[in-house]
Amino acid sequence: MKQLLSFIRKEFIHVWRDPKTLVMLFGFPIVQIVLFGFALTNEIKYANIVVVDNAKDVASQQIINKIEGSKFFSVQKTLMTPSAIDAAFKEGKIKLAVVFPVNFNTDLLHLNKASIQVIADASDPNTATQLSSYITTIVADYQAQLSPTMSAPYSIVPEVRMLYNPDLKGAPNFVPGVMAMVLLLVCVMMTSVSIVREKELGTMEILLVSPVKPLMVIIAKAIPYLVLSIVNLGVILVLSVYALDVPIKGSVLLLVFESTLLILTALALGLFISTITSSQQSAMFASMLGMMLPTMLLSGYLFPIENMPVVLQVISNIVPARWYYVIVKAVMLKGLGFASIWKETLILAGMAVFFTGLSLRNFKIRLE
Amino acid sequence: MSKEIVIRTNKLTKRFDDFVAVDEITFDVHKGEIFGFLGANGAGKTTAMRMLCGLSIPTSGEAMVAGYDVFKQPDEIKQNIGYMSQKFSLYEDLSVKENIEFYGGIYGLSNKQIKEKSGELIERLGLHNEADKLVSSLPLGWKQKLSFSVAIVHQPKIVFLDEPTGGVDPAMRRQFWDLIYDAADKGITIFVTTHYLDEAEYCNRVSIMVDGKIEALDSPEGLRKTFSASNMDEVFYKLARKAKRSAD
Numbered sequence: 084m085k086q087l088l089s090f091i092r093k094e095f096i097h098v099w100r101d102p103k104t105l106v107m108l109f110g111f112p113i114v115q116i117v118l119f120g121f122a123l124t125n126e127i128k129y130a131n132i133v134v135v136d137n138a139k140d141v142a143s144q145q146i147i148n149k150i151e152g153s154k155f156f157s158v159q160k161t162l163m164t165p166s167a168i169d170a171a172f173k174e175g176k177i178k179l180a181v182v183f184p185v186n187f188n189t190d191l192l193h194l195n196k197a198s199i200q201v202i203a204d205a206s207d208p209n210t211a212t213q214l215s216s217y218i219t220t221i222v223a224d225y226q227a228q229l230s231p232t233m234s235a236p237y238s239i240v241p242e243v244r245m246l247y248n249p250d251l252k253g254a255p256n257f258v259p260g261v262m263a264m265v266l267l268l269v270c271v272m273m274t275s276v277s278i279v280r281e282k283e284l285g286t287m288e289i290l291l292v293s294p295v296k297p298l299m300v301i302i303a304k305a306i307p308y309l310v311l312s313i314v315n316l317g318v319i320l321v322l323s324v325y326a327l328d329v330p331i332k333g334s335v336l337l338l339v340f341e342s343t344l345l346i347l348t349a350l351a352l353g354l355f356i357s358t359i360t361s362s363q364q365s366a367m368f369a370s371m372l373g374m375m376l377p378t379m380l381l382s383g384y385l386f387p388i389e390n391m392p393v394v395l396q397v398i399s400n401i402v403p404a405r406w407y408y409v410i411v412k413a414v415m416l417k418g419l420g421f422a423s424i425w426k427e428t429l430i431l432a433g434m435a436v437f438f439t440g441l442s443l444r445n446f447k448i449r450l451e
Numbered sequence: 452m453s454k455e456i457v458i459r460t461n462k463l464t465k466r467f468d469d470f471v472a473v474d475e476i477t478f479d480v481h482k483g484e485i486f487g488f489l490g491a492n493g494a495g496k497t498t499a500m501r502m503l504c505g506l507s508i509p510t511s512g513e514a515m516v517a518g519y520d521v522f523k524q525p526d527e528i529k530q531n532i533g534y535m536s537q538k539f540s541l542y543e544d545l546s547v548k549e550n551i552e553f554y555g556g557i558y559g560l561s562n563k564q565i566k567e568k569s570g571e572l573i574e575r576l577g578l579h580n581e582a583d584k585l586v587s588s589l590p591l592g593w594k595q596k597l598s599f600s601v602a603i604v605h606q607p608k609i610v611f612l613d614e615p616t617g618g619v620d621p622a623m624r625r626q627f628w629d630l631i632y633d634a635a636d637k638g639i640t641i642f643v644t645t646h647y648l649d650e651a652e653y654c655n656r657v658s659i660m661v662d663g664k665i666e667a668l669d670s671p672e673g674l675r676k677t678f679s680a681s682n683m684d685e686v687f688y689k690l691a692r693k694a695k696r697s698a699d
Contacts, residue, residue, distance in 0.1 A: 089556020093545065100544045100585075285538025292504050292534040292611075294526065295557050 086295060090303035097277065098307055104273065112265040112315055116322045119257035127213055129157040132179040133171060136160060138187035142197075142229075149221045150181070155214070172204050179203045179214045258323040259411035260384030263404040265319060266312055266342060267349045267378050272370040273308045274353030279366040282357075297446055305350045312346045313339070332418030341414065341424070344431045345407045349374075351438035352403075358445040378404040406431050455482040456515075457609055457640045458503065463512035465498050472498040474663035475512065480642060482608075485635050487654030488644040491691050495663040496644045497613060503642070504534055504611055517608040530558075533602035533610035533639075537617055541598050543587035547578055550586060551601060558605035572600045575633075592623035596630055603634055610634065612643040616650065628653050648683040659687060661694050 098104055134150065136143050151158045156179075163171070163180075171177045182200040184190070191197040201218050203211035278300075281287040290300060316339065323329045331338065356373065360366040379385055381395065382404035388396055399405050406427040413419040413427075421428070458480035465473040473495045480486045490496040501507040503516050505525035514521040517531040541550045548569055555565035573582050576596055586594060595615060603610050612631075616624045628650070635641055643654070651657050651671060658668040667674055667690060671683060680686045 085561075086557050086559055089553055092556075093542070093549070093553045096545055096549060097542070284540075284542075285536050286540055286542065288506065288536050288538070289534060289540045290557070291506055292529060292532065293554075293557050294529045294559070 087299055087303060090295070090299065091306050094277070094303055094307045098311065108269055108273070108311055108315065109318065111269065112261065112319050113322065115261045115265060116258070116319060116327065119261055127155055127210060130155060130178045130210070130214055131159065131176060132156050132181065132214070133159045133161060133163060133168065133177045135163050135168070135180065135182045137162070137185045138183040140188035142188040142191055142225075143183040146183075146199075146222060146225050149225060150218070153217065153221065155217050168202065172202075175204075177204070178207075178210060179218070181218060255329045255416050256384070258319070258327060258329050259408050259415060260382065262316070262319050262342070262411055263345065263382055263384065263407045264375070264378050265315060266345055267352075267374050267404055268370070269315060270308055270312055270346055270349030271353040271356065271374045272367060273311075274304060274350050275356035275360065275366040275370055276363050277304055277308075278354065278357035279360055279363050283362055298443070301354060301443070301446065305354070308350060308353075309343075309346055312349075313343070316342050316346075329415070331415050333414035333420065337421060338411065338414050341407065341410045341428060341431070344428065344435060345403060348403045348431060348435040348438060351435060351442055355438055355442035355445065358442055377402045381405060382408045384408055403431060403434050406434075456480070457482050457517055458486075458642065459513075459515045460503075461513040463499070463502060463514050464510050465495075465502055465507065466510040471663050473502070473509075476660075476663075476665045478658060478665060478668055480609075480640060482640055483635055483638050484656060485631060485641040485643065485654045487651050487657040488642060488660070489646070489648070489651055489657055489687065490644075490660030491694060492646075494660040494694070496660050499660070500611055500613055500642070500644060504532060505529055531608045533605070533607040535598050535602040535610070535612045535615050537614040539591075539594055539598060541586045541594060541601065544585060546583050546585055547573065547589075547597060548582050550597070551604060554601045555604050560605060568604050572604065576600060592619045592626070595619060595623075596627055599627065599630055599634075603639055606637075607639065609640040609642060612641065614644055614646065616645065616647065624650070648687055651683045651687075657683070659690050661690055666690050666693070 098108075132150075134147055136147060147158070147160070150156055159177075168177075168180045168182075172180070180200075180202040182202070184198065184200075187197050187199075199222060201215050203215045205211040278287075281290065291297075320331065320335075320338075324331060352374070353370065356366055356369045360369055377399075381388070381391075381399040381402045383399070384404070388399050388405070391399065410424045410427045410431070413424050456479050458478075460479075461477050462475040463473060463477070464471065464475050476499060488496050488500065498507065502509045502521060503514060505516075505521060505528050509521060516528045519525075519527040519531070521528065542553070545553065551569040551572060552565055555568060560568065569582075573579060576593070578593070578597070581589060581593075586597070589597070599610075599612070599615060602612075616627055619627070624647070631641055631643070631653075643650075645651065654671065656668065656670050657674060658665050659674075660666065667677070667686070669677065674683070674686045675681065678686045678689050680689065
């Protein structure tokens with residue numbers, strides 16, 4: 084016990100004395116949260132659009148009022164020639180243009196058919212689709228309002244409700260992803276680097292000659308990072324609740340428990356990497372490549388897994404973050420309990436056990 | 452010097468596939484002795500030492516260290532030996548005191564013992580002003596002296612030194628050997644590998660390994676007489692010329 088305590092104390096000193104580690108440990112999650120929460124959002128707010136109203140009648144005016152009322156657009160009303168619109172797109176001044184023809188209202192009333200031209204800059208397809216669908220919705224809305232009875236005798240009006248995230252904010256989607264990434268990256272990288280450093284410095288030999296058992300080396304190495312990761316988790320959750328307005332709907336305790344499971348998996352992975360690498364640099368590289376990329380690309384956090392080629396879908400099953408991401412979304416955003424995530428929890432626990440076993444076995448072989 | 456034997460090997464061998472790194476070495480080391488272990492690079496001295504420390508399992512033969520069998524009782528051996536590797540083995544980002552506390556701690560010394568020991572050690576090395584400074588700020592010679600003192604902080608029966616004085620100037624090496632003599636006087640057996648042949652003169656007995664075998668084992672005077680050489684350099688040169696293995 085005394086041995087273990089001396090060892091853990093030493094590990095904590097290593098962490099505190101190394102400003103680089105500390106910055107990475109606590110700076111990384113904060114930067115990620117801020118970046119993903121505020122800067123890299125997929126919401127569209129106040130997109131610059133131009134409305135060319137050649138009709139200037141009641142109907143066009145009412146629609147324009149609705150468009151202006153939406154927070155999605157920042158509307159500029161001018162009379163522009165088609166070539167001027169083209170130029171504005173090329174210069175990137177506008178994302179979308181709405182053009183009303185001269186006889187808009189007349190056509191609407193007498194022909195029962197009027198058209199509006201919507202031109203979008205599809206060099207950014209997501210934004211273009213989103214913006215044009217906003218416009219379509221506004222127009223449809225107006226139409227419904229104009230002639231509640233006049234429309235087709237049978238009409239189906241889909242009432243869309245965006246559950247759990249009604250405003251389609253970006254943050255609720257990113258926070259679970261950032262949590263997975265930060266916990267994995269920090270734990271895997273820190274543990275592997277700290278063990279490999281002992282090998283590189285030659286102190287590992289001294290430890291092996293001492294009465295310290297390999298298992299104790301591992302536990303002593305893991306505990307500081309386990310503690311720091313839980314602190315880190317707290318920081319991320321506080322930031323997401325208070326800075327990003329992403330509430331924790333489910334049980335905090337359950338969330339902490341599930342996160343600890345991910346942390347354990349990550350520590351085991353870090354240990355595994357430390358047994359197959361011999362320099363700090365290669366350990367760091369392996370952690371980045373082995374963790375960062377799969378976590379970002381295959382966890383479903385940046386790209387939906389359902390849209391991936393089958394091969395990648397299969398591969399994504401071995402990425403721990405994939406399961407954790409599902410769990411966090413369920414607990415944090417949907418407020419679900421353990422009953423609905425036990426499968427994912429079981430998979431994650433299985434991974435933790437598997438990697439711990441694998442790296443313990445490997446660690447022992449390497450001692451020889 | 453008492454004749455109590457603390458290390459005894461009998462045809463100790465280590466084979467890596469076809470390569471015989473250590474070939475049936477047999478020798479005894481007595482309590483309190485300074486035992487020099489010489490050999491060219493690749494002669495097998497580090498491998499032999501690693502077997503005695505429990506870092507590497509011998510292929511065949513027998514070896515007793517501090518009264519324990521290297522095959523059956525590696526844990527007991529670890530509790531009774533100290534080790535200083537050729538790589539510098541203290542933590543640079545820990546202070547002098549913290550290093551002593553850590554190594555004392557992992558050898559299971561009580562807080563009281565650690566406090567006593569670190570006081571003694573800092574006194575002996577004259578490191579009062581540096582006790583709370585990081586080891587990285589010390590000059591290399593001091594680091595090595597500290598490293599040695601830390602390796603014997605738990606009062607082991609035997610301390611293994613693997614080329615401990617690499618890269619320091621002769622004056623520092625002399626001071627380092629003063630520490631070794633001190634430890635030997637207290638009954639700690641010193642098992643030291645070196646490639647500085649002048650250091651071999653400081654040892655009570657010297658063994659010289661060539662191609663995995665012990666080719667000579669005697670006191671420095673004895674070796675000089677046998678090989679009718681005026682110094683250890685010549686002795687070593689005469690033996691090492693027979694080597695077929697190149698340095699690895």
